[in-house]
Amino acid sequence: MDGAAPTAGEIAAMVPRLRRYAVALVGSIPDADDLVQDVMERALASREALRDPSRLYAWLLAILHNLHASGHRRRRRRGPEVPVEDLADALALSTAPTDRSAVRDLVRAMARLPEDQRRILLLSALEGLSYRDLSEVLEIPMGTVMSRLARARERLRVMMEGGEQQVVRRIR
Amino acid sequence: MTASDNDFDDGSDGPVTEAELHAWMDGELPPGRRAAVERHLAGHPEDAARLGSYRRAADLIADAYAPLATMPAPEAPRRPKWSWRPAAAAAAALLLFVAGGATGWAVRGGGPAAVVDSNTQVAREAAAAHSVFATEVRHPVEVAADQETHLVTWLSRRLGEKLTAPQLAPLGFELMGGRLLSVEQGPAAQLMYQDRNGRRLTVYLRRCPVSSDTAFRIAEVGRVTALYWHERGVTWAIAGDVDRGLLQDAAHRVYAAFNS
Structure with missing residues (x-):
């Protein structure tokens, strides 16, 4: 079916994966659910625009990133950032007791990363994207x-292992 | 972005760059440079340790966020203004039947009520879990098939149901391993199989005490087809982006493995 727009069902099949990524990116389940709903709405309304069905997921990610960037500005106007502690608790409870503190530390550290570094870390580690796909999606x-992946990994490592120290000098 | 973003020079230590270290770890390094990087790592244990730390962080990211695939939403989608926007209503319906079907969302105060019998809900969970994990490259399973005994004991204990991993080898599918998932109703298990062409099938099961035994039924969510049935307190589903005939053959084998 080359060149054919994706069906609603094909778009729907991506929801669980997209939702997982959205929650990890946004740091809040309710906000991510709002975001994913907006992405679905936008995708269904403009699915004729997608010419290459094999790029469906990348296309949805691009919509998500655009909507999140604009929505993020709205939220900053609205006031304080959403608490990540709710998500840290929820994820820690779904994990083995021995891993709980690591999961909490990770969720908190991820929330403090700049958005572009959080995106690339999640797309690489959680979504398993290759460098080529990362280049395309981002x-x-x-x-x-x-360079961004290297900087993001190092920054996360410093936060996880050493608190607030200086980020490495080797990556300038 | 400035030009210095691409500056990975490793200082006085020679020609291996920071970017190459990451590329080596990610399996993206051109083969011609592998030996050089490995030599560098052997001579620079601090860099090897740092890469080890990046790799553990990547594993932690994959594991920490994995439960989101099946975690129930804490509340219903919050905006009731869908009714006059057809695309929004359709989007809401998709969420209900995919994420919602899997995790038990309901629309508050009207809207299309998702009344789903519990076996169908299991089939949707199976399809959702299949879409998420069968596409995983790095972490398709939590416990790999080479630890089959451990896998089976662990899943049996968590589900409270004695399991054996069904053999689908006659159909060309080998066991890759499995994982434990959690839904509102409790733990669920997923076993993953792969054939030579990289096609994957997943077997999903959980206790579903309120149901009675059923025949095989079929559900479709997007590209994923799930064949499901209920047998003595447990609902089973086998899911894949494959034709129904193959799913039926696989389902008969899984069914036979637990009723022999």
């Missing part, structure tokens, strides 16, 4: 994929 050159 619309950045390969060189930037690698």
Whole structure:
């Protein structure tokens, strides 16, 4: 079915995966559910625009990133950021007791990363995207994929292992 | 972004760059450079340790957020203004029948009530879990098939049901492993199988005490087809993006494995 727009069912099949990514990116289940609903709405309304069905998930991610970027500004106007503690609790409770504190630390640290670093870490580690796919989905050159990924990993490591110390000098 | 973003020079230590270390860890390094990077790591244990730490963080990210695939939403979608926007209503319906079907959302105060019998709900959970985990490259399963005894004991204990991993090898599908999932009603198990062409089938099951025994039924969610049935307190589903004939053959084998 090359060139055919995705069906509603094909878009729907992506919801669980998209929702998982959205929650991890946004740091809040209710906000992510709102966001995913907006993405679905936008995708269904403009699915004729997608010419290459094999890029369905990448296309949904692009819509999600755009909507989140604009919605994020709205939310900042509205007031304080959503608490990540609810998500940290929810995820810690779904994990083995020995891993709980690591999961909490991770969720808190992820929330403190700049958005572009959080995106690339999640797309790589959670979504398993290759460098090429990262470059395509984030619309950045390969060189930037690698430097951003390296910087994000190092920053997360410093936060997880050493609190607020200086981020490495080796990545300038 | 500035030009310095691409500057990965490792200082005085030689030609291996920071970007190459990451590419090596991610399996993205051109084969010609592997030996150089491995030599560098052997001579720089602090870099090897740092990469180890990145890898553990990546594993932690994958594991920590995995439960979101089946975690129930804490409340219904909050905006009641859908009715006059057809695309929004359709989007809401999709959420209900996919995420919602899997996790038990309901629309508050009217709207299309998702009244679903509990076996059908299990089939939707199975399809949702299949869409999420069968596409995983790095972490398709939580416990791999080479630890089959451990896997089976662990899942049996958590489900409170004695399991054996059904053999689908005659159909060309080998067991990859399995994982434990949690839904509102309690624990669920997923076993994953793969054939030579990388096609994957998942077997999903959980206790569903209120149901009575059923024949095989079929549910479709997007591309994923799930064949499901209830037998003595447990609802089973086998899900895949494959033709129904193959699913039926697989279902008969799974059914036979538990009723022999």
